[in-house]
Amino acid sequence: MFNADEEHISAVAGYGSGKSQVIISLLVSRVLQYPNVDFGYFAPTYADIRDNFYPRIQEIFDDLMVGCSINRTEHIAKIKGAGLIYCKSMDDPYVIKGFEIGDAFIDEFDILPTDKAKMAYNKIAARCRTKFPDQKINQKYIATTPEGFKATYDLFKKSPLDNSRLVQMSTYSNEHNLPTGYIEGLRNQYPEQLFNAYINGEFVNLTSGTVYHAYNDSCNTDVVHMHNEPIHVGMDFNVRNMSATVVVQRKGIAYAVDELTGVLDTPNMIIALKERYHGCSIRITPDATGKNPTSKGASLTDISLLKESSLFVDAPNKNPFIKDRVNSVNGAFEKEKVKVNKEKCPQLDLALQQQIYDKNGMPEKRLDNSIDDINDGFGYIINRLYPINNYRVSGVARNWK
Numbered sequence: 047m048f049n050a051d052e053e054h055i056s057a058v059a060g061y062g063s064g065k066s067q068v069i070i071s072l073l074v075s076r077v078l079q080y081p082n083v084d085f086g087y088f089a090p091t092y093a094d095i096r097d098n099f100y101p102r103i104q105e106i107f108d109d110l111m112v113g114c115s116i117n118r119t120e121h122i123a124k125i126k127g128a129g130l131i132y133c134k135s136m137d138d139p140y141v142i143k144g145f146e147i148g149d150a151f152i153d154e155f156d157i158l159p160t161d162k163a164k165m166a167y168n169k170i171a172a173r174c175r176t177k178f179p180d181q182k183i184n185q186k187y188i189a190t191t192p193e194g195f196k197a198t199y200d201l202f203k204k205s206p207l208d209n210s211r212l213v214q215m216s217t218y219s220n221e222h223n224l225p226t227g228y229i230e231g232l233r234n235q236y237p238e239q240l241f242n243a244y245i246n247g248e249f250v251n252l253t254s255g256t257v258y259h260a261y262n263d264s265c266n267t268d269v270v271h272m273h274n275e276p277i278h279v280g281m282d283f284n285v286r287n288m289s290a291t292v293v294v295q296r297k298g299i300a301y302a303v304d305e306l307t308g309v310l311d312t313p314n315m316i317i318a319l320k321e322r323y324h325g326c327s328i329r330i331t332p333d334a335t336g337k338n339p340t341s342k343g344a345s346l347t348d349i350s351l352l353k354e355s356s357l358f359v360d361a362p363n364k365n366p367f368i369k370d371r372v373n374s375v376n377g378a379f380e381k382e383k384v385k386v387n388k389e390k391c392p393q394l395d396l397a398l399q400q401q402i403y404d405k406n407g408m409p410e411k412r413l414d415n416s417i418d419d420i421n422d423g424f425g426y427i428i429n430r431l432y433p434i435n436n437y438r439v440s441g442v443a444r445n446w447k
Contacts (some may be wrong), residue, residue: 054209056202057214058189059190062223067190076148086151088175088312103131112128139168147253154189156410163196271304278424286310287419288309289307302387315355334361334364368409386398
């Protein structure tokens with residue numbers, strides 16, 4: 047699992063997968079291999095270090111008949127004939143200072159809040175500056191159970207660190223070492239999302255119910271826009287951060303094949319669409335509230351700007367009810383009427399995975415509009431293509447070609 051040459055390595059795995067034992071065993075191996083180098087072990091709290099790390103490290107060195115003395119006040123393990131293991135809590139990243147190590151071994155990283163975990167990781171990385179005699183690079187190892195879309199997801203999947211590797215493992219890989227019925231017991235205990243995280247080692251939303259629960263890997267496609275093919279655009283208006291999803295329709299199935307995000311205002315969105323899809327028929331289903339004051343801040347409304355640009359606008363008198371819009375998207379995914387090219391629509395892919403319900407039972411709104419805007423625009427067009435009929439997706443799609 048950790049036999050890798052990358053500088054940043056993360057093993058994301060379920061309960062009982064043996065990830066903590068592996069990371070501690072690797073630490074022991076490094077201590078013995080490089081007796082003149084100090085190393086670091088990091089956990090969310092000192093209680094975790096006291097209860098989990100100290101007993102394991104003591105047992106391993108006792109079995110190897112190598113002396114190991116632990117200073118629980120200074121949080122240091124001294125290995126006979128070798129160096130020190132600095133044992134530090136990540137709960138207060140600012141105290142991770144005053145020592146130098148070769149490699150860092152980090153356990154249950156995702157238990158920490160995302161911002162604190164990232165700060166701790168930066169502090170730990172700064173400590174890894176002892177040179178190895180054979181010129182091996184300083185490596186940082188993480189072993190964690192995924193706790194939603196948190197620090198490990200951000201650093202190793204969403205925007206991966208340079209020279210990094212992510213390994214995802216399931217509890218099933220260590221099933222032979224677990225009590226009979228252990229995994230099935232957890233399956234019966236946890237809902238599907240928690241089971242996928244805590245057994246299969248998957249990144250799933252654990253904060254609350256996911257709005258677009260029907261979206262999964264089976265909803266993805268490699269379909270791309272063909273030359274001069276008509277496009278349908280779902281658009282949401284927002285000052286300085288407009289977004290749009292481009293959809294093509296083939297044989298009754300809608301494919302999301304492109305996205306435009308972070309666009310300044312409606313005039314800039316018009317220019318971007320016309321340049322990117324020059325010669326194509328462009329039909330836009332926008333946020334109906336665009337009939338109100340414009341994102342540009344001028345006297346014209348957003349929808350009027352779209353119409354005056356010679357784009358075809360399919361704007362209802364008002365937006366669908368939020369519940370209907372969400373149900374139409376989920377229903378279309380379930381009926382395999384909608385597919386998303388996540389390579390071409392990475393922000394839409396993330397947004398569909400991550401948007402949750404807030405405390406009032408409404409789709410969560412973020413201050414940076416990073417998730418809700420693109421989902422809203424996508425929902426407007428899908429609701430027009432596959433409208434809700436008694437909260438079920440109509441079996442017949444609208445065809446605008």
